[in-house]
Amino acid sequence: MNKKGFIFDLDGVIVDTAKYHFLAWKKLANSIGVDFTETQNEQLKGVSRVKSLEKILAWGNKTVSEAEFKELMDSKNTDYLNYIEQMNASEILPDVPKVLNYLIENKQGIALGSASKNATVILEKVDLLSKFDQIVDGNHVVKGKPNPEVFLKGAKALGIEPEHCIVFEDASAGIEAAKAAQMIAIGIGDKTVLGDADYVFNDFTEISTDFIKELIEK
Ligand code: BG6
Ligand code: MG
Numbered sequence: 001m002n003k004k005g006f007i008f009d010l011d012g013v014i015v016d017t018a019k020y021h022f023l024a025w026k027k028l029a030n031s032i033g034v035d036f037t038e039t040q041n042e043q044l045k046g047v048s049r050v051k052s053l054e055k056i057l058a059w060g061n062k063t064v065s066e067a068e069f070k071e072l073m074d075s076k077n078t079d080y081l082n083y084i085e086q087m088n089a090s091e092i093l094p095d096v097p098k099v100l101n102y103l104i105e106n107k108q109g110i111a112l113g114s115a116s117k118n119a120t121v122i123l124e125k126v127d128l129l130s131k132f133d134q135i136v137d138g139n140h141v142v143k144g145k146p147n148p149e150v151f152l153k154g155a156k157a158l159g160i161e162p163e164h165c166i167v168f169e170d171a172s173a174g175i176e177a178a179k180a181a182q183m184i185a186i187g188i189g190d191k192t193v194l195g196d197a198d199y200v201f202n203d204f205t206e207i208s209t210d211f212i213k214e215l216i217e218k
Contacts, residue, residue, distance in 0.1 A: 046171030
């Protein structure tokens, strides 16, 4: 029986939290007189909180003191936590449980590989935490995506070689990270954004259990 490692990004793959990150960053950016568009938000997907704020400040040509930087980060996260407070299982993206349950039935390794420091809270809220063998998130990594660290740590935690791991990602930085880790990269979302992935699907409803079986047997 083949055992592969399946590593899932969280935001935009398991749950649609990108909309909450967008609202919280927009409020923050506008509060310091900086415009913030959906296109810019796309560039923050998969990017850590610190790096995201650095980008927003650069777009707005703003410099702030270290103390202000920390305040801005905290304020964004407080708003974000308010949004996710209400989350429940209804916000799990379609057919994610189908894939997770198939992997569990077939005794595959399942890990989370997310840049978010709020990952565990969100998985608890949507009641999916118990489906994961390992959690690697923003609290465990030094280098953010596109650096492969988060996925390599996921593989290590699962005890599975990187080349036997498959990553599900919605961000181009995440696809880059998965490829740099020598893993199979599956893009969830728009082909024009995720063109470097080995496979791209709009969402998990397009991923059959036969396809997962092929990945396991590969
Ligand atoms: C990623 C999101 O998963 O996590 C980014 O795609 C976010 O938008 C990053 O900035 C960090 O998240 P958090 O919850 O630690 O602020
Ligand atoms: Mg994501």
